Amino acid sequence: MDSLERGYVQVYTGNGKGKTTAAVGQAVRSVGNGLKVYMLQFLKTDPTGELETAKLFGDKFQIFRFESKKGFFWNLTDEEKVILQSEINTAYNFAIEVIKNNSCDVFILDEIMGILSNKLLTEGQVIDLIDKKPINMELILTGRNVPDSIIDKADLVTEMKCVKHYMDKGVYTRKGIES
Template sequence: MDRLERGYVQVYTGNGKGKTTAAVGQAIRAVGNGLKVYMLQFLKTEPTGELEIAKLIGDKFQVFRFESKKGFFWTLNEEEKKILKSEIDEAYSFAMDVIKNSSCDVFILDEIMGVLSNKLLTEEQVMKLIDKKPINMELILTGRNVPDSIKNKADLVTEMKEIKHYMAKGVYVRKGIEY
């Protein structure tokens, strides 16, 4: 398969675990069928399994990050937030270029909703990405708290709903499972 005949807009959202995992699973499936995948990760700076698998796969699955290592958004001082905003703007510019140039078949904007929640980008900016998406590119957006405008524009919205989580037992992040 060389290119998608028709690409859609997918959203993985909700309070449950699995949004990025679903997007990475979709990436692996796409690469397995000869498609080129770009994943732009927002608000993530730590090493993760998806970075390592992308290195093993090669140029068919590339993960991009623009942010320097910082703490969680709510722990940042004003200067750190200003730096983060600049990095997010650079990532957004990259995203617009990817879309303008049809650089890949599947484009994942991981944790883009977190960027919106923290007011580092606007709904209008994200809607512009969706509106300018080439007809044969699949666009996948992840993160909690999806605005209605994006839900309405998307072709597929899947909500990960937490029913039960081992965090309640004091088990938090585990290498190979959560990252």
Template sequence: MDKLERGYVQIYTGNGKGKTTAAVGQAVRAAGNNLKVYMLQFLKTDPTGELEIAKLIGDKFQIFRFESKKGFFWNLNDEEKVILKKEIDTAYDFAAEVIKNNSCDVFILDEIMGVLSNGILTVDQVAALIDNKPENMELILTGRNVPDLIKDKADLVTEMKEIKHYMNKGVYSREGIEY
């Protein structure tokens, strides 16, 4: 496969584990079928397994990050939030260029809903990315709390719903499993 005939908009959301994992799985599948995949990660700065597998796959799966390490949004001071806003604006401009230039077959905006929830970008900005998506590009968005306008524009919405989680027993993020 060289190009998608038709690309759709997918959303992975919900309070359960697996949103980024599902997107990475889709990326690996697409790259394995000779499609070019870009993943733009928001609000993530720590090393993760997907960064390493993307390096092994090569230019068929590339991950981009524009943020410097700062910690969780709710712990940032005003100055750090201003810096983060500038970094996310740069990432947004990159996303708009990728879409404008049809630079990849599958484009993942990982944790874009977290950016919306924190008021760093607007719903209209993300809606514009969807509206400008080339016909043959698959666009995948992840994160909790999808605004209705974004949900309405999607072709597929999958909700990861927590039924039970070992985190509630004091088991937190584990290398190779959660990151």
């Protein structure tokens, strides 16, 4: 297996479409260059194209999800929020182990900023992951509303800005494009 000499911290944020897509694109490029990629997805439980894409690469690109299917966070009951918190804690502990064991070359924490926004993890917990990242691991974080403390720790921050979106015309999630 090839490996990175030096890994950095990338953040894809903003209110525009494309944060996860950019991370998956980086994953495909990395796998194509002999690197091993793990993607830990938060707040996503529906089938998506990236799950099928990852299967094409075998163990070179693996996607992990720990959450059971629920509605949007703001519609959850208190009981569902307790279950979700437990699932997020399991996912976070998985992330700690991946970093501790240097299990992959590129580690994507997809929609981790949504977890912060919903107060399911703290900024300190995410910063701890960044600080403990092995020198040769690339860490990619996605999601809206990235805190300044994480921007300060990152080496690359790209903001996706929505200029125009067909959602404004009533066109929502389309299979193969948004899912």
